[in-house]
Amino acid sequence: MDLITSFPLGDDIAWTLLATALIGVVAIVLGAVMPRRARRDEDSPELDEEVGQRLGSLLSASAATALSIGVPALLLLLLVPGSMDMRLIRSGMMLAGLLVGAVSSWSAIGVLLPTLALEPEERRRALARAGALMVAAALALALVPVAIAVWFLQADAGTPLLAFAAGTALFALAARATGSFTDIAADSSALLAGADENELDREADDNPGAQAVRLASLQRRGPSRSADITAVAAAVLAAGIAVGVAVLAVEGMIVPLLGGGMAVLVALIVSVIPQLGTEGREHETLRLGALIPSVLGAGALIATAMLWLPTEYKGLRFAKVGLDQFTDPVLTGGQPVPRAQLEPQIEQAQAQLAQLLSQTDDASRSIVDTIAIYGINPPLLVGISVAVGAVIAIATQLLMSYAADRRNTPALAGARTSRTGGALGALSALGSGGTTAALVLTVVVLGLGCLEVLGAGVGMLVSVLVAYAGLGALLVIAGHAAVHTAAAIADRPGSETPLRDATRTADAASATGLQVAAVLGALPLLAAVTNAIRGSARGASVWEDTALHDMTPASVTAVGGVAAGLVAVLFIGTSLLESARRIGAAAVLDTRTALLDGGSGRVHLGELETLTRKAAAAPLAIAVLMPVLVGFGLGAAALPGYLAAVVVGALVLAVWTSAADASLRSGIGIIESGRYGGRGSWAHSAALGNAVLGTGLRAAIGQIAVPAALATALLTAVGIGTFVALPTDGTSIYLRWGIALLALAAVVSAAIVTASVPEPDLEDAIDDLDEPLFARKVDEREDDLFSGAWDDEDDREEVVVARRAAAERKKASKGTGGKRSASKGSKGSRRR
Incomplete structure (x- = not known):
């Protein structure tokens, strides 16, 4: 008991730390033990050891990628001003974050793999249990290190916790980068080469890419999602403590710790909430089953804050x-x-x-x-900010749910327009996705406006309230624990179509909730960066002082920071898209080879793990090194604008591409149900191609942008001491620019590594072949339509076009009394 009563921050903080740590440990243990006790059909064909091995292989690739950029980053943290003990603690916490991210992903594999052997009728009952265990363990892996750090470091825990959160964010970014290429390669194989070119069912066992699609789905919705949740939770807790202590003293620690502990409890409570409901109303059942614990969790935190915190500001324990x-x-x-x-x-x-x-x-x-x-009521403001954060998260998820639901206008419009060709269907989805992104950003801005009014316009106070709004969003994430893994369990062959549709829609919506919570965790760091710049000494010259302190909108330095942020977000996405193009094209060629006579009939994508390490080099380097390039190249005054542009730009692109992908993906199901031409029609072919486009945008931009923004924001906040110290301690300006040039050289080197991803050979000119490989050949049954020798190559091309047109007319008129059907033209005839 002496350990409790003599704790410097107060015995109530000591009890809170012990309770939250205990809750976290229990959640981690349950996540490791309970899935192994589930009843499974050991003879189920879904229980394939190769799936576990491939997931483990992808996790190893993610860990190697994260360490390749994380270790140099933690070495750079040793250069940030401070005592040697604090420097070592910061770097050690960042390494701990990298390891915790890997453990989070590994625990998700342990939770999901046992569900693969469940019978279809058991999957519905497993939704809540599996999701709750995975999310609770992911949240606990962020909460326990935070509690330990606060126990030992107390008021000095802020910066080390930001370093820990940066490590988790870097691993989440590496996991998403690795998974994105798996997604693109799998969809390219199954949808383009398998379903579109060879008219195979996209989920059938004879489609070589079908198994890869299931693997990519598990990776995306399991290990990668778990790493995301851990990173977001660590960022929200770290920001709440780092910024909160400076404004609300000891009570600034209590609120994040209570919020983290309640989030874990809410996720565990979800495991006992049945996800059954009335058949045919699966969407409403999942939504209500997630909304109830979310509201209860936010309400419990608000009530606790109202009872615990003093009603007068001077009553805080400074x-x-x-x-x-x-x-x-x-x-x-x-x-x-x-x-x-x-x-x-x-x-x-x-x-x-x-x-x-x-x-x-x-x-x-x-x-x-x-x-x-001094005129505020702390518990009232904390309660309202938590409520605002929960409302933002719920509202944005509802907006994404509407866009992703195939019963609603965005998906229906995209599927209908696909009947005219792929391009117009893609435009429809991109338009509706942009509208969804604009609405989501509007909700976030309105919520931030409310917090600005509550905080009386006081910068640091508003930042604290934004961090606590992130706690409200985190409780919504915990309340939606069942839907985070629902699609991984139910969105596969053998499940009922309504349940599959509902879980797929819920999955897209829950991802948006994570993105919003990440933004609410990153935005408070702007205040920490800005205050560090304002509190620094004056520069030695007018130019240096302007580059250090001039953060007005009229400043070229500040505008340059905004431009650099937008450039960073675009380069991260475009570098991934270029690698995705190459990897996807190679997967198509591998699938075509597998389907040739004598081919294996399966696609293993064996070199994918190696290729992803190269492809992920550029985005990770940009996320880590761009703050160094901006801080030393343009000046510290550019960093607030840089962070704002990165965070807001990442949110917009993430929601836009995710909404467009969800709409395009829903279009396949709509057409395959028999509408707009059905299977084998022009619309079906266009929808398959558009789905691969949506996968590429969502995987390369939608899933990457927010982890990248979170990582770069956290690293900037941790390293801000260096950016403001060197211009004022007599360090040569040429040395600072030299550091910026080294950072630029490192980014360029990483881009060169990413560009070394092999370009697949798609040329037709092959010397030892009489015909181009995989070329579409003219149907010999139409030879009686034309006769005579080929005069030249142009004549041959015209006849081939004529034969295809004749075949299409013949096929279209067959069985319809000669009436042409524009919607159900045969894919076989137009591909000869």
């Missing part, structure tokens, strides 16, 4: 975290003054706040901010 004195020169004249001495004057000044505002300039803004903060 002394326990070293904030018992005012040190702002504007307030104290340069000498530290105890809070108790100035608080009576602050309370008197609150009555004259309007008059003070009219007399205050920018230099004395901190006086007004201090007076405004």
Whole structure:
């Protein structure tokens, strides 16, 4: 008991830390033990050892990729100013984050693999249990290290926790990059070569890419999703503590710890909520089953904060975290003054706040901010911010759910327009996806506007409220635990179509909730970066001082930071798209080879793990090194604009591409159900091609953008001390520019490595072949239509076109009394 009663932050914090750590350990143990106790059909064909081995292989590739960029990054953290002990702790915490990300992904594999052998009727009952165990373990793996760090480091835990979160974000980014190429290769194989070219069912065993599609689905919805949840939880908790302590003292630690513990409990409670409902109303059942625990969890955190926190700002425990004195020169004249001495004057000044505002300039803004903060009701503001975050997460998920549901206009319009060809169907989906992204951004901006009003416009207070809004979004993620893995369990052959549709829609919506929570965890870091810049010493010259402190919209440095952020987001996505094109094309060629006479009939994609390490080099290098390039190349004043552009741009692109992909993917199901021409029609062919396009956009941009933004925001916040110290400690400007050039050289080198992904041979000119490989040949049955020798190559081409047209007319008129059917033209005739 002495350990509790003598804890420097107070015995209530000690009990909170022990309770949250215990809850986290229980969740981790349950996630490791319970799935192995589930009843399985050991003879089920779905229980394939090769699936587990391939998932483990992909996880190894993700870990190798993360370490290749994470280890140099943690070595760079040793250069950030501070004591040697703190430098080692920061780097060690970042390494711990990388390892925790790998453990999170591994635990997800252990949860999902046992569900593969469940009978179709058992899958519905397994939805809640599997999802709850995976999400609870992922949240706990973020919560337990945070609790341990706070116990030992106490008020100094903020920066090490940001480094830990950066490590988890880097692993999540590496896992998503690895999984994205698996997604693209699998869909290219199954949909383009298997279903479109050879008219095989896209999920049938005789389609060589079908097994790869199932593997990619498990990777995306299991290990990668678990790593995402761990990274987002670590970022939200770290931001809440790092920024919260500076404003709300000890109570700034209590709220994130309580929120993290409740999130784990909510996820575990989901495991006992049945996901059955009425047959045919699966969408509503999943939505209601997720909404109830989300609202209860947010309500419980709000009620706890209202009861626990003092109603007056001066009642917070500042002394326990070293904030018992005012040190702002504007307030104290340069000498530290105890809070108790100035608080009576602050309370008197609150009555004259309007008059003070009219007399205050920018230099004395901190006086007004201090007076405004002392007038707040901490529990009320915390409760409202948590509620705002939960509402943002729920509203954005509903918007994505509407866009992804094949019963609604976006999916129907895309499927209908596919009847005219692939391009127009893709345009329809991109248009509706852009509308969804705009609506999601509008909801987020409105929520941030509410928090700005609540925080009275005080920058640090608003940042704290945004971090606590992230806690509300985190509780919604926990409440949706069942739907995070629902599609991995139910969206496969043998499940009922309504259940498959519902889980697929819920999966897209839950991904949007994660993206929004990540943004709410990253935005508070803007305040930490901005305050570090404002609090730094003046530069040695006008140019250096401008590059260090000028953060106004009229500043070229600030505008350059915004431009650099947009460039970073675009380069991350485009580098992945180029690699995806090559890997997808190679998968198509492998599938065609497998389907030739004497071919194996299976596609193993054996070199994929090696190729992904090369392909992921550029995006990871950009995420890690761009802050260094901007901070030293343009100046520290460019970093806030850079972060804002990266975070907002990542959210827009992520939601846009994810919504477009969900709409395009739903179009396949609509057409295969018999509408707009059905299987084998022009619309079906267009929908298959568009689905691969959607997969490429979602995998290369939608799933990558937000982890990349989260990683770069966290690394910038951890390294901001270096960016503001070197311009003021006499370090040569040429040395700083030299560091920026080295960072640029490293990014270029990584881009060269990514560009070394082999280009597949798609040329027709092959010397030892009489006909081009995989070429479509003219149907010999139409030879009686034309006779005579070929005069030249142009004549031959015209006759081939004529034969195809004649074959199409003959096929279209057969069985329809000569009436042409534009919607059900045969794919076989047009491909001869």
